[in-house]
Structure formats: structure tokens, C-alpha cells
Amino acid sequence: MPWSNNNGGGGWKGGGPWGAGPQGPSGPTPPDLEELLRRGQDRIRDLLPGGGRSIGAKGIGLIIGILVLAWMASGFYRVQPDELGVELVFGNLYDQTQPGLNYNFPYPIGASFTPSVLTIRETTIGMRDIDARGSGAVRDVPEESLMLTGDENIVDVDFKVQWRIKNAVNFLFNIQNPESSVKSVAESAMREVVGRNNIELILTQGRAQVEADVQELMQSTLDTYGAGIEITQVQMQKVDPPSQVIDAFRDVQAARADQERLQNEAQAYANKVVPEARGEAAGIVQRANAYRDQTVALARGEADRFLKVYEEYRKAPEVTRKRIFLETMERVLGGTDKVLIDGSGGSGVVPYLPLDELTRRGAAGDRR
Secondary structure, rough: OOOOOOOOOOOOOOOOOOOOOOOOOOOOOOHHHHHHHHHHHHHHHOOOOHOOOOOHHHHHHHHHHHHHHHHHHOOEEEEEOOEEEEEEEEEEEEEEEEEEEEEEEOOOEEEEOOOOOOEEEEEEEEEEOOOOOOOEEEOOOOHHHHHEOOOOOOOEEEEEEEEEEHEEEEEEHHHOOHHHHHHHHHHHHHHHHHHHHHHHHHHHHHHHHHHHHHHHHHHHHHHHHOEEEEEEEEEEEEEOOOOHHHHHHHHHHHHHHHHHHHHHHHHHHHHHHHHHHHHHHHHHHHHHHHHHHHHHHHHHOOOOOOOOHHHHHHHHEEEEEHHHHHHHHHHHHOOOOOEEEEEOOOOOEOOOOHHHHHHHHHHHHHHH
């Protein structure tokens, strides 16, 4: 797989996100092998007596052997615990190595790369750090953060994307500038998702769904490119309307919050009053049913009593009439003071001894 790393620029310049070659470690171009051998011969010749004029074939062979050994030793490389080694031989993929000391054919026959596959990288869209010392001060980048929503409103979105390498070979050889590619894909995916939703949803309860949709769309796009990158998280930092109308949007949000609060209070009052009204209605119905049952039972009892009396009356009308008369007079005169008058022509008044009154008075005296 021959390649050239002379293509400059970032993003998707030079033929899309794939670029023109592998992503290798930056640094100076390795020196030419012939020039290295020539310089080594000149230095050794200077160290030898007589300027190396008396060196023979054996000496030259020794020098060449030392240089070959030094060249072969340059093929050793170390892979750190969070890295994965990728070896090339004649520009083609040869092997992938694990952490530790490894060896591959030295340049120009072979090459080795050690990308960090466990490191979580972070790309920020819509804002930049002002202070490199990490004070937290940032500046807004409106050309990245201003987006058009589905209801034709403008929203200012700042967000971060966390990603890692999931396929080192694809990461090295399929894209030229991974950071720029991830940033471009993230901005494009966020604009597409924001364009499908209304501003109210994005500013309120729909942020989590927007993050999930952007992550899914980014992963699908990068997999299509064969970038060897896994998107681990999309986190929206700031979602606001443009600064010119942010006060009006905040007033609208405050009014909406008041509306929801009043609705919740009304619902709570309804949840309290309705059960009480239902309980009171059930109590009234139960008392009415009890009164009905009592009245019906009393009426049936009176009817049954009347029928019983009527049956007895049919058997002995005279006796029944006299008994009814006596019972009626007992109820009428039972609670009144009584005076008996003799109608046989005597003195007229018959002495009456109120035994019940004497009994009640005696009982009251005993209590005292």
C-alpha cells in the first residue's frame, strides 16, 4: 500500500475524508541511507591512520557490518499500554502488535505506527478556549454554532464530542486528518438533527434525544467512511437563542414554567377535592339507603302487626275491641295525674294513692 504524506491541509481537503495516505507520526524526513553510509565512511576514514588510505577490504567489510547492525537495530520500537502497534512492510500491512518492545524492518523497508486506542479524545464545536492554561474562559464561534431549526428559528448550539479509535488500521490509512473529519461530521450531523426539530423541543426536554440522534448519525457516517472511530458521547454544552432575542425567549420560557406550575397546582387541588366529594356522595347515598331500609322495615312491621290484630279481631271482636280500648286508655292516661270520681251518687271524690310517686320519692331519699 504505497502512500505519500506530502499532502497538506486539514478537514476533507485533497479528495474527501480519506486524504492521500496514512496517518503517521509527525517529524523530520528520515535521512537517505546512501548519504548516511557515505558520511559514516568519511568519519571512519578520518579516524583511521593516514586518513584511511591504507584500509583494506576487510576493514571496509567491518565498517559496512557495523552500519548494517546499527540500521537493523533501528527497527526496535516500544508500544505503550494504551497503544496498538501497526507494522508495514513495503507499504503493505504486515502485523499488529501488543504493548511492549517489538521489532519491525527498519526504514525504508518497513514502518511502524503506535496510535493510542484507549485514549478518549474530545472535539469541541461552537466554542474555543481563550486561555491555554485551562482557566475555563471560552469564546463563541458563531459560524459553527448558529443553526436553523425545523420551525425556521435560529439557535446557538455549543457541544462536545468524545471519541476513540476502534480500528487502528482504518484510522491510520482511511482518513488523513481524524480530528478535522470528526469535527466536520459532528457539525453536519448536529445541523441535520436540529433542522428536523422545533426550537421549543431543543431548548427544553428534547436535548437528550437530540444528543442521541447526533451520536447515532455521526457513527453511521464515520462507519460509511471506514474511519475506524467510535463516538462514545455527544454532550450539548449550551443551547440558547441568538443573543439579540434571548431575553424574549427567556420571558416565554418563564411564562411556560408558570403555566405548568399553575396546571400542577390545579391538578393537585382536583386530586384533593374530587375524592372528598366522592366520599361525601357515597355517605349520603348510604344514609339514604339506611333510612329507606328502616322505613320499609317499620312499615312492614306495622302492617304485620295490623294483620295479626285483625286476625284476632275476627276470632273475638268484642274481646279485641275491649283490649284495644284498655290499651289505648293506658297509653293516654299513663303519664297524667289521676282523679277518680264516683258516679254512683256518693260524695263524688274517691281517695287515690299514687304508689308510683311514693316509690320514686323513696328512691330519691335513699340516694341522699
